[in-house]
Amino acid sequence: MNEYNFAYLDEQTKRMIRRAILKGLAIPGYQVPFASREMPMPYGWGTGGVQVSAATLTPNDTMKVIDQGADDTTNAISIRKFFQKTAHVEVTEVTKEASVIQTRHRIPETDLNEDQILVYQVPIPEPLRFLEPSEPETRKMHALEEYGLMHVKLYEDISRHGAIATSYAYPVKVEGRYVMDPSPIPKFDNPKMEMSAIQLFGAGREQRIYALPPYTKVVSLDFDDFPFEASKADHACELCGADNSYLDEVIVDDQGGRIFVCSDTDFCASRQQEKKGSAS
Amino acid sequence: MSLQPLLDVRGITKMYGRRIGCADINFDLWPGEVMGIVGESGSGKSTLLNCLAGYVDVDDGQVFFDTRNEGMKDTLRMSEPERRMLSRTDWAFVHQHARDGLRMSVSAGGNVGERLMAVGARHYGNIRDEAIDWLERVEIHHSRIDDRPTAFSGGMQQRLQIARNLVTGPRLVFMDEPTGGLDVSVQARLLDLLRSLVREMGLSAIIVTHDLAVVRLLADRLMVMKDGYVVESGLTDQVLDDPQHSYTQLLVSSVLQV
Numbered sequence A: 001m002n003e004y005n006f007a008y009l010d011e012q013t014k015r016m017i018r019r020a021i022l023k024g025l026a027i028p029g030y031q032v033p034f035a036s037r038e039m040p041m042p043y044g045w046g047t048g049g050v051q052v053s054a055a056t057l058t059p060n061d062t063m064k065v066i067d068q069g070a071d072d073t074t075n076a077i078s079i080r081k082f083f084q085k086t087a088h089v090e091v092t093e094v095t096k097e098a099s100v101i102q103t104r105h106r107i108p109e110t111d112l113n114e115d116q117i118l119v120y121q122v123p124i125p126e127p128l129r130f131l132e133p134s135e136p137e138t139r140k141m142h143a144l145e146e147y148g149l150m151h152v153k154l155y156e157d158i159s160r161h162g163a164i165a166t167s168y169a170y171p172v173k174v175e176g177r178y179v180m181d182p183s184p185i186p187k188f189d190n191p192k193m194e195m196s197a198i199q200l201f202g203a204g205r206e207q208r209i210y211a212l213p214p215y216t217k218v219v220s221l222d223f224d225d226f227p228f229e230a231s232k233a234d235h236a237c238e239l240c241g242a243d244n245s246y247l248d249e250v251i252v253d254d255q256g257g258r259i260f261v262c263s264d265t266d267f268c269a270s271r272q273q274e275k276k277g278s279a280s
Numbered sequence B: 001m002s003l004q005p006l007l008d009v010r011g012i013t014k015m016y017g018r019r020i021g022c023a024d025i026n027f028d029l030w031p032g033e034v035m036g037i038v039g040e041s042g043s044g045k046s047t048l049l050n051c052l053a054g055y056v057d058v059d060d061g062q063v064f065f066d067t068r069n070e071g072m073k074d075t076l077r078m079s080e081p082e083r084r085m086l087s088r089t090d091w092a093f094v095h096q097h098a099r100d101g102l103r104m105s106v107s108a109g110g111n112v113g114e115r116l117m118a119v120g121a122r123h124y125g126n127i128r129d130e131a132i133d134w135l136e137r138v139e140i141h142h143s144r145i146d147d148r149p150t151a152f153s154g155g156m157q158q159r160l161q162i163a164r165n166l167v168t169g170p171r172l173v174f175m176d177e178p179t180g181g182l183d184v185s186v187q188a189r190l191l192d193l194l195r196s197l198v199r200e201m202g203l204s205a206i207i208v209t210h211d212l213a214v215v216r217l218l219a220d221r222l223m224v225m226k227d228g229y230v231v232e233s234g235l236t237d238q239v240l241d242d243p244q245h246s247y248t249q250l251l252v253s254s255v256l257q258v
Helices: A011-026 A047-056 A074-087 A135-143 A148-161 A187-193 A265-279 B045-053 B080-089 B108-118 B124-137 B154-166 B184-201 B212-218 B236-241 B246-254
Strands: A062-067 A100-104 A117-121 A172-174 A178-180 A198-203 A208-212 A218-220 A247-251 A258-262 B007-016 B019-029 B034-039 B060-067 B071-074 B091-094 B172-176 B204-209 B221-226 B229-235
Touching (some): A011 A047, A011 A198, A011 A208, A047 A100, A047 A208, A062 A074, A074 A100, A148 B108, A187 A218, A258 A265, B019 B229, B034 B045, B034 B212, B045 B060, B045 B204, B080 B108, B108 B154, B124 B154, B184 B212, B204 B212, B212 B236, B221 B236, B221 B246, B229 B236, B229 B246
Parallel strands (some): A062 A100, A100 A117, A117 A198, B034 B204, B034 B221
Antiparallel strands (some): A172 A218, A247 A258, B007 B019, B007 B060
């Protein structure tokens, strides 16, 4: 036997993960514990996301992997190659063509549809962790909906910086019930979480899976006098000219030169293509 | 004046294995009344306080509290959400070590505001105004609102803990050695403060301490505990000036006179 089982994991493990995913979808925002496996990559490289993707993939799927919005970074390439090798699935860089998209720290700019699944890699699934170190206590707080502490964090932000300075992993409330860590996506992406695609979150080291069914209500926490703001750099993309996409700041020389470009490479490339097409 | 006690404690017993934590404790606490519990180390007074506040499971007994909506209710047999709700609205617990009762990594304002946010306050400006008001009431200058408790002295930490607890206007305060570990002049100021707060807000309080001076100043009534049992109880002045039980006599005569 010299072949991997389809998508690396054995069938029993995939069943176990699928059960966790179904439970997560049934209770949006609730962190379902699961027996996370050792994966052939280090923790922090997306072991949770990879396991969720492996349990979700079918041979007919087309997969896209992004890291900070980009298709061509180390993390994205290695995970894409991993599934090419172990599952022989089609891969793509085009958001529209993908049926399963694994992402680290971004939601694609292109709107997703009902036939797609977005899988997030999550480092720390517990939004209350930095304020309450005890796991039994945080579970109790979720169970009893005691979320005052989350606002203490935002209060501290305002008192120290004059505004809510949390700019990524911005806590959200799901369907008016569970407070959830949206993984370290920029808060610019938070409003996009109310979408038509299924969203699955996998935390490998912390052994938690949670999920958002399509069209789930997701509200970013805020204060009445300091409302939530989906902020981004105040520029347009240098390459494609988009002024509505999330931007990366890139240093281009040692003279302090810098440009802002779309972090979503597929979005940016397709816009550049379009421009070229209409020019010629 | 209501004719119903705020707290009605019946037959509280807590065993640690075969050893007695506290046994068969009965008392009433009336609105606006301060009850002192004194005794030597290991006499079961902290155990009793933790039992009353619901931090420790009791082996026997009931604690009835006059809840706002449902009248007298046994808090030990309430559902957990209900009891936790009570403990952040109508109840307050002041720990001996301020560090146990404060979030040391959160600013003073955040510490005071936490209970407000826990019961649904969502307006930053209002929360901050309330926090400033409470810091001033416990004699902490409002310019310190964004400092962390780690930057505060022991006495200030203790006062901050009190502000944090009283901000939701509780009706019953549990205090476990609130002046322990503070030097005497700071103790005196803290006692002054506590006394005026208790009188102003009409608080009921249960104060556990081994310091007879503290109960003399604060408590209306007194219970003396030894080996898990209450050996004597009555009006504070009566118990301290005319102790009946031999242990109370020993306790009173052990106080150093300056």
